Amino acid sequence: MSLSQQTAVELAALLAAKEISAREILESCFARIAAVDGRVGAFLGYDAEDALAQADASDARRAKGETLGPLDGIPVALKDNISLRNQPLTCASKMLKGYVSPYDATVTRKLREQGAIVWGWLNMDEFAMGASTENSGRQITHNPWDLSRAPGGSSGGSAAAVAAGLTPLALGSDTGGSIRQPASHCGVVGMKPTYGRVSRYGVAAFASSLDQVGPIGHTVEDVALALQAIAGGDPHDGTALANSVPHYREEMQRKTGPWTIGVPEEFFAAGLDPDVKAQIENAIAFYQQQGCTIKKVSLPSTAQAVAVYYIISTAEASSNLARYDGIRYGHRSEKATDAIDIYALSRAEGFGDEVKRRIILGTYVLTSGYYDAYYVRAQKVRTLIRDDFMRAFGEVDFILAPVSPTTPFKLGERATDLLSVYLGDIYTIPVNLAGLPAISVPCGTAHDMPVGFQLIGKPLDEVTLFAAAQQFEQAHDFAARRPNL
């Protein structure tokens, strides 16, 4: 196994023992990309010189006996919607072709301050709208476990890059399941933190009240390490929570259960692939064997979650994406002759179909006369969805549920069946609407593809999710599996 395919914790130990250098890790990543990413297509690109300079700086620190933290020297690649100073940022859209961000996102800055090597631009669905990464305006990403299948999305590049061993850690963003679902499809661990746990500053917005950045890695501990580095309040983001960040790796060791685990009946109804269901039930059985109490809970408003999501997220997106107008940066149509043309033609040429669809939908639901019927009602139902979860948390420590009703489909297979694609997010969307933390953990295979379950926690209780997820992980070998490429 190359260095690039190892876990962050393993690499950190090797660095600490001075058996390897940060430069060697990074060069291993470059070599692995050269060897396999032509087939996977996870990276849109990277700046080798800039990344190597960071690695050399890390090695120089270590030579002096200094480190900035456990991630010092570990490469963390970024989804292409997270700003990296003086590097391109496209959100996998033609609209942002040629745009270079003049500033670091807060998560980027925090990772730098911990000595991590922040690098690369990972493919995604354009502006994070999609669940297969097929909506990228740049390239197709293939699932490393079966190159004919989609990696999931929208953080498909992030999940595929980790699964393929191109980078030990990656950041993604999760608006309706965009970290957890590709993590599940690619057999890696992905965490969507509590809304507000991680700053959104410098992360191109899709739906502001739902977006949350989170890590993807091979193990729960790797993901905990990465979340530790990026979590916390931020004077640049009024929605970032100032609550102190627990020491995840220490505190998760102290939590050993047994827990009372909620299983929502609505998440196991029709539509769930029986083979996927069997894997989730295995996981439930595991926790039962550990002495946990399994309790059926009801989340009755789940049925409305997809509809509510496609009103709120598109409304916010229609306004958030208005800034991509061809005036100050990004694509400007060469045919444009006046201001209206600059808007209309640049946006027509720059945005892909899915983005346009959602902008139109969001504009519609905010239109005078429809606003109350759609947006206002959706906000009310959103409250009911959150109430459902909070009621359940009165009885249980966390909730266990499937991430996706199916295993990843073949590339191109669902291109015209949009409704079924939208419904594929039914288990992940309610979590974003309620602002809760959730972690996706590999738990088996179905149809020869990875399957993950998710643990959904109380607000800011990421620690319990890490502890319970690790308990499962350590009793199984999924975290050690790598696809043959």
Next chain:
Amino acid sequence: MSFEYEAVIGLEIHVQLKTRSKVFAPSSYLYGGDVDPKSVEPNTLIDPVVLALPGALPVLNKAALEQSVRFGLLVGATIPPVSNWDRKNYFYPDSPKNYQLSQKDFPITIGGEVEIELPGPSRNIMGEHKVIRLNHAHLEEDVGKLSHAGAGSLVDYNRAGAPLLEIVTEPDLRSSEEAVALLNAIRMLLVAAGIADCDMEKGQMRCDANVSIRQHGETVLNTRTEMKNLNSISGVKNAIEYEFKRQIREVEAGKTIRQETRGWNAETGRTYSLRSKEDAHDYRYFPDPDLMPVQVSEADQARLAATLPERPYLRQRRYMEEFALPYTITSVLVPDRLLCEYFEAAVAAHPANPQGVANLIVNDLLRELTAAKKSGAEENSFAEENAAEEVAAVSLADCPLKAEELAGLVKLTDEGVISKQQAKDVFVEMFQTGKSAAAIVDAKGLRQSSDSGEIEKIIREVLALPSSEKPIAEFKSGNEKAINSLKGPVMKASKGKANPQVVDQVLRRLLGEL
């Protein structure tokens, strides 16, 4: 027939708040100060938030919030415990996000009222006062500036994101004079409280006017038109007057007034239709998900209330009652908070003669300050033509004279140590040298003599002069004024030091004895 109609007017007044940075972004926007914003390179007061770069997020500037709350407290508005931010969505190149952060349903201040003064029958007579109700005031962000050059257009985002307080009145105004009086009253309030400078020429205060007409005595509100971007006092006045007459013409011609937005062309002196109600924008307002609702606690309100000055018209009435100052003097003092504080400090040092103190400040001090400012600004030959504005531009910050020292001069005059005429000269010297009144009087030996023995000696010498025979005879024969022809030589003989009152007293006694 137009005398039958009255105008019903409401204003929406946009005021740039005095803060160091923008309302949701860290960039400076060079409010006021010595730097002319026009001299700043375009697109230099910018940052990722101002430019709406991908990933940039707004964060509320606390100073802008506090200035808004202070305004609310100043006009007796209700400050709701929670207010909220909304996005107003529309595409325009001067708006970087293509939505404006504003407040639609939950503004920072609700209600309140502003006292206005209408022009009196003359400058020296106080005009009628009236109270105008406010609907609310909300905080929002300014946009950039577009300019059209040749075939293309240019946009400068230096102004984008500057804090704007939009003050919305009830339709309580009945004439263009009242509208102008309201703008002046609001400017006086905001300047006094240090909330804004409201210089319309610099775009720090802009105004939209909603105008409808009705028959006198009616209470209905008829269809109104809204006139946008009235950026000068004369623009507000003329546009309202034109629109009032236009609506009367329309109605009398049997037409109905359409609800529409109109522009004002200062060159033609006419308003013109911009868009009708049917073409009005749908701004697709919705609550901004990036900014948390704003909470203003009772404690915050109390803390901010303690920073507010006395309201100018209350202060004016107090000066007229407490110090018996004339209206003309108070109307110079009251608009300038620093001048009032200076006046009150001087009165505290010499409580016996507030009018004397006020006169010295309004006549002599302001004259010297203006002269000093003028000579300092001589190279900049674009001197304002309007004398009143020059006075307004004078700042007490440049005053070399402490209020207590000015009071000392009034006290010396009141005690008869120097004459009023001498006081004027002493004042000029005080202003120029910074020396105290007493020091100057002593150094120049200006102290008046009130020693009646010494004065009597001088008078006797003067009366003995041959040139005095004629005036003595005239006085004796009943010509009162002839005494002045005797006083002059007496004052001259005393080198101006004789106290005129003592001279008068002794001269009359001696003349009586002749």
